Amino acid sequence: MTTPRHARGAASRSRAADDAPISDDPVELAASARRQRRSVGRLRALFGHSIRLTWSADHRAFIVTTALQLLGAAIIAAQVLIVKAVLDAILVVGDGGGVGPVVLPVVLLATVTALVAVATAVQVNQQRLLAELVLRSTWQQMLDVAGAVGLRAFESPEFYDRLQRVQTNALSRPYTLTQGLIGMVGGFAGCVGLSVAIISFEPALLPILLLAGVPLFFTSRRESRLEFDFAVAQTPALRLRQYLGLVQTGRDEAKEVRAYGLTGALRQRFDAVYSAYTTDLRHHLRRRTRLAVAGNLASAAFLAATLIALVWLVGQGRVTLAEAGAAIVAIRLLATQVTTLFKGAQQIFESGLFLDDLDRFVALRPEAETAEAGAPAPSSFTTLTADGLRFSYPGSATPALDDVSIRLNAGEIVALVGENGSGKTTLAKLLAALYEPDRGSIRWDGVDVSAYSRPGLRRSVAVVFQDFVRYHLSARENVGLGDADRMGDTEAIDAAARRAGIAGVIETLPGGWDTYLSTMFKGGQDLSLGQWQRIALARAFFRDAPFVILDEPSASLDPRAEHALFQSLRDLLGGRTVLFISHRFSTVRTADRIYVLDGGRVTEHGSHDDLMAHDGHYAELFRLQAAAYLAPEASR
Numbered sequence: 001m002t003t004p005r006h007a008r009g010a011a012s013r014s015r016a017a018d019d020a021p022i023s024d025d026p027v028e029l030a031a032s033a034r035r036q037r038r039s040v041g042r043l044r045a046l047f048g049h050s051i052r053l054t055w056s057a058d059h060r061a062f063i064v065t066t067a068l069q070l071l072g073a074a075i076i077a078a079q080v081l082i083v084k085a086v087l088d089a090i091l092v093v094g095d096g097g098g099v100g101p102v103v104l105p106v107v108l109l110a111t112v113t114a115l116v117a118v119a120t121a122v123q124v125n126q127q128r129l130l131a132e133l134v135l136r137s138t139w140q141q142m143l144d145v146a147g148a149v150g151l152r153a154f155e156s157p158e159f160y161d162r163l164q165r166v167q168t169n170a171l172s173r174p175y176t177l178t179q180g181l182i183g184m185v186g187g188f189a190g191c192v193g194l195s196v197a198i199i200s201f202e203p204a205l206l207p208i209l210l211l212a213g214v215p216l217f218f219t220s221r222r223e224s225r226l227e228f229d230f231a232v233a234q235t236p237a238l239r240l241r242q243y244l245g246l247v248q249t250g251r252d253e254a255k256e257v258r259a260y261g262l263t264g265a266l267r268q269r270f271d272a273v274y275s276a277y278t279t280d281l282r283h284h285l286r287r288r289t290r291l292a293v294a295g296n297l298a299s300a301a302f303l304a305a306t307l308i309a310l311v312w313l314v315g316q317g318r319v320t321l322a323e324a325g326a327a328i329v330a331i332r333l334l335a336t337q338v339t340t341l342f343k344g345a346q347q348i349f350e351s352g353l354f355l356d357d358l359d360r361f362v363a364l365r366p367e368a369e370t371a372e373a374g375a376p377a378p379s380s381f382t383t384l385t386a387d388g389l390r391f392s393y394p395g396s397a398t399p400a401l402d403d404v405s406i407r408l409n410a411g412e413i414v415a416l417v418g419e420n421g422s423g424k425t426t427l428a429k430l431l432a433a434l435y436e437p438d439r440g441s442i443r444w445d446g447v448d449v450s451a452y453s454r455p456g457l458r459r460s461v462a463v464v465f466q467d468f469v470r471y472h473l474s475a476r477e478n479v480g481l482g483d484a485d486r487m488g489d490t491e492a493i494d495a496a497a498r499r500a501g502i503a504g505v506i507e508t509l510p511g512g513w514d515t516y517l518s519t520m521f522k523g524g525q526d527l528s529l530g531q532w533q534r535i536a537l538a539r540a541f542f543r544d545a546p547f548v549i550l551d552e553p554s555a556s557l558d559p560r561a562e563h564a565l566f567q568s569l570r571d572l573l574g575g576r577t578v579l580f581i582s583h584r585f586s587t588v589r590t591a592d593r594i595y596v597l598d599g600g601r602v603t604e605h606g607s608h609d610d611l612m613a614h615d616g617h618y619a620e621l622f623r624l625q626a627a628a629y630l631a632p633e634a635s636r
């Protein structure tokens with residue numbers, strides 16, 4: 001799914017800096033960002049990008065906010081002209097004229113001042129709403145991708161780093177971005193309006209005034225680059241810190257953390273990682289402060305020069321006193337507008353990483369969907385075969401599966417056995433269409449499943465994983481999620497729960513089927529591990545799939561429940577094909593056929609009797625376990 005490194009290198013040399021290729025590597029990412037940062041084109045691209053993102057979040061809110069911003073800018077410019085009119089009138093009064101001419105400009109000034117206050121109040125709330133809508137749209141896009149990418153992406157640290165950055169930034173960046181965008185629009189419009197007002201007094205004032213923005217432009221650009229590099233460099237440490245925080249506050253971890261007395265050790269680790277971060281942050285903020293101070297001082301110096309020039313122009317008689325007074329107001333307002341404009345640009349620059357990350361992340365969706373596309377998958381099969389499967393996890397030198405071939409006939413119960421790490425779960429994941437093999441093929445009735453849509457194929461498989469999910473949702477949802485489209489079929493949900501032997505427990509819960517299976521929620525109740533396992537089985541039973549994979553389905557069941565499950569597996573699953581993984585040979589022997597995996601390869605297969613007669617690895621493991629159940633004298 002990611003571009004090979006050599007291809008990325010070649011592409012980067014052939015493209016302009018602004019459309020440099022996508023990299024997953026934080027160091028490359030920082031370097032390419034540095035290249036991109038230097039161009040004004042980058043700001044233009046980011047500005048366009050921000051508008052698209054905000055526009056797509058909500059057209060109406062975007063239009064209203066922008067219109068309010070433009071209106072605010074027009075009012076500010078009008079304010080300056082009215083101030084001049086007021087001053088002109090006051091000077092007339094000073095010269096002995098009546099107060100009559102002052103009334104209208106003063107009323108106008110009071111009106112526009114009130115309008116500014118009203119527009120600001122409406123705009124603050126509107127901006128907050130817009131930011132929230134951008135935030136929501138960002139989360140929707142992010143969740144769309146996280147749900148669409150294949151399982152392999154979750155094995156990749158690069159994917160995780162990016163997901164983490166998008167997720168972390170998604171909490172704050174939409175606000176910064178919206179503020180930046182609106183700030184830029186308002187700041188720019190304000191600058192234009194005030195410039196027109198200033199030019200109407202004396203055109204020579206404008207260039208000097210605009211020079212005041214130059215230092216701010218350079219320092220804010222440098223500041224945003226520093227911010228970006230800092231964010232990229234801190235991502236891995238941030239992930240570790242968040243993880244360490246979660247381990248210390250997680251409900252699942254709480255018992256082991258206490259039993260092993262890990263609070264101190266984990267806390268120390270957390271503090272060390274946090275201290276390193278705060279040290280880096282202090283250093284980073286010192287650099288930013290130095291830059292900001294330098295930029296503002298230089299800008300203040302230019303402003304002072306403008307005021308001196310104004311005094312000189314009054315002395316020369318080129319500017320009247322009223323114009324000078326209004327120009328001072330305009331200069332003060334313009335300084336604010338320039339700062340808003342540059343602050344907005346800086347906020348957009350700082351959101352550049354987030355926009356880039358979001359873009360690349362969202363771009364994974366069509367790729368993921370193309371990868372998952374294909375012909376409609378069949379809803380059943382007569383034979384399922386795997387031939388010469390080879391599979392390696394990303395970053396792993398040794399394959400988890402190598403040249404694995406198995407066969408399942410419809411209605412059969414087939415067992416996979418083997419020592420820890422021999423590849424059983426990996427094979428199950430390949431058969432469940434969660435991974436694609438690096439080599440070899442999986443065929444349903446002779447047709448390679450790579451031709452089928454993978455989500456479609458997954459709909460024909462029901463899996464109970466070894467580490468199944470305990471959803472902190474209602475009992476009904478916990479079972480119903482086995483086939484979310486049929487969540488309303490309460491009868492079928494109840495029947496699945498009965499088959500898994502958990503319906504009785506659910507009926508005794510305080511809220512019955514509506515009880516949350518979690519103490520995180522009011523009235524919720526947790527279950528025992530074995531009861532949870534039955535819930536996971538019920539979920540698989542509820543899914544109307546012809547192929548069922550059970551990875552250690554009875555690991556937490558009591559002996560009676562385990563016995564009952566395997567004795568009645570054929571009835572429970574009504575002729576569906578079952579592949580189950582188990583370390584308990586008492587259950588394995590009930591299977592029609594057994595495959596033995598060792599070091600990622602199938603070393604033996606056949607029925608229990610065949611394998612015992614063969615007297616190989618299976619027979620050795622079987623006898624080892626059986627001996628543990630026999631009295632010492634009997635096993636002697």
Ligand SMILES: Nc1ncnc2c1ncn2[C@@H]1O[C@H](COP(=O)(O)OP(=O)(O)OP(=O)(O)O)[C@@H](O)[C@H]1O
Nearest residue numbers: 155393396400418419420421422423424425426427
């Ligand atoms: N997500 C992963 N990333 C990298 N390597 C993995 C991953 N999952 C499993 N492996 C490796 O692949 C090999 C096969 O693992 P697998 O989980 O398939 O074994 P298993 O037979 O199911 O083991 P167990 O009986 O302990 O459940 C092991 O060497 C394991 O370390």
